[in-house]
C-alpha cells in the first residue's frame with residue numbers, strides 16, 4: 218500500500234483519545250469524571266441556538282462564500298473594533314470550520330522543506346503535527362514552570378534564524394493556563410520587531426477567558442506586526458460552540474488569498490447555519506458569556522488551591538483558559554502513569570503532559586470545565602494517588 222509519508226507522520230490530539238477511553242468506561246457503567254476534554258460544559262446560550270433555528274427555517278441551506286458570509290465578517294470586524302479599537306476590514310477576515318484550519322493553513326502556507334517554525338512546548342498538539350505535515354522543521358520553544366510557562370524571550374530569540382518563517386504564540390495558553398499580560402506582550406513584540414521577515418501566528422482562542430486582567434493584550438494591537446500577523450480566534454471556547462465548528466482569523470493581505478483558496482479546496486465554505494448563529498453570538502446579549510467567565514474564575518480559584526493542598530502535587534496559578542497544569546513529580550510517577558492510574562483506578566480522566574510536548578513529562582492537564590460538585594469529587598479521588 219503506497220500511503221503518503223506525510224500522512225504516516227500526522228499526529229493526533231490525545232484529549233480525544235482520553236475522551237474515547239473515558240466514554241468506553243462510562244458505557245461499562247463506571248462513574249467517570251471527565252477532566253480531559255477542553256470544552257466548556259455549558260450549553261450554547263439560548264439566543265445563539267434560536268438564531269440557528271431561524272436560519273434553518275429561513276432557508277439558509279446553501280453554500281456560502283468560501284471565506285464566510287459578509288454579514289458575519291462585518292460582525293467580526295465590529296467585534297475587533299469594540300474589543301481592541303483596531304480597524305480590520307471584512308476582506309482581511311476569514312471564517313473557517315473552527316479555529317483548527319487556521320493552524321493547518323498557516324503551516325501549509327509558511328511551512329515546507331526549507332523553513333523552520335517555532336511552536337510552544339508544552340502547547341496545543343496540532344501545532345507540531347501540522348508543522349511536520351507541511352514538511353517544515355518544527356522548533357520547540359520550551360515553556361518552563363520557573364517562567365510561569367510564559368515565553369522566555371531570551372530562549373525564543375536564540376531559536377530564530379534565517380530559516381524561521383513562522384512563530385506560533387498561544388495566549389492564554391493550552392495546556393498550562395498561563396497568561397502573558399500586556400507588559401510581557403509589549404516586550405515580546407519589541408523583540409519580534411527585530412525580525413521583520415518572520416510571520417507570527419497568534420492563537421488567541423481563549424482571549425475572553427482571562428482572570429486578573431480586564432483587557433486581553435491581543436497582537437492585533439501592535440501596528441508594527443500587522444503585515445505579518447495571523448490571528449486565530451473563534452466561537453468554540455468563548456460561546457460554548459465547540460461542536461458548531463466556527464472560527465475566525467485575521468490574515469495579512471498578501472496571504473489572504475492563499476488561505477481562502479485552501480478553504481475552497483478543503484471545505485468549500487463554513488457551515489451556513491453556524492455562521493448565522495455566529496452573528497448572534499457576537500452581536501446579541503453577552504450576559505451568559507459573562508456569567509460563564511465568572512464561573513470559570515471561581516473554579517480556577519478552587520482547583521488551584523485544592524490541588525496545592527494535595528501531598529503529591531504542586532500547581533502554578535493559571536491566569537486564563539480553563540486548564541490547570543499540575544506538576545506531579547512528587548508522586549514518583551510519570552505524567553502518563555499518573556493519568557493512567559487516575560482513569561483506571563480513580564475514575565478521573567486527565568491528559569498526560571507529554572500529549573502537549575516532550576518537555577512536560579512531570580505534568581498532567583486538568584480541564585476544570587466541569588461542575589464544582591465533580592471538581593470536589595475529583596480532588597478527593599486524586600488525593601489518594
Ligand SMILES: Cc1ncc(COP(=O)(O)O)c(C=O)c1O
Nearest residue numbers: 255315316317341391422451453
Ligand atoms: C490553543 C487552541 N487553539 C485552537 C484550538 C482549536 O479550536 P476549534 O475547536 O475551534 O477548532 C484549540 C482547541 O482546543 C485550542 O486549545
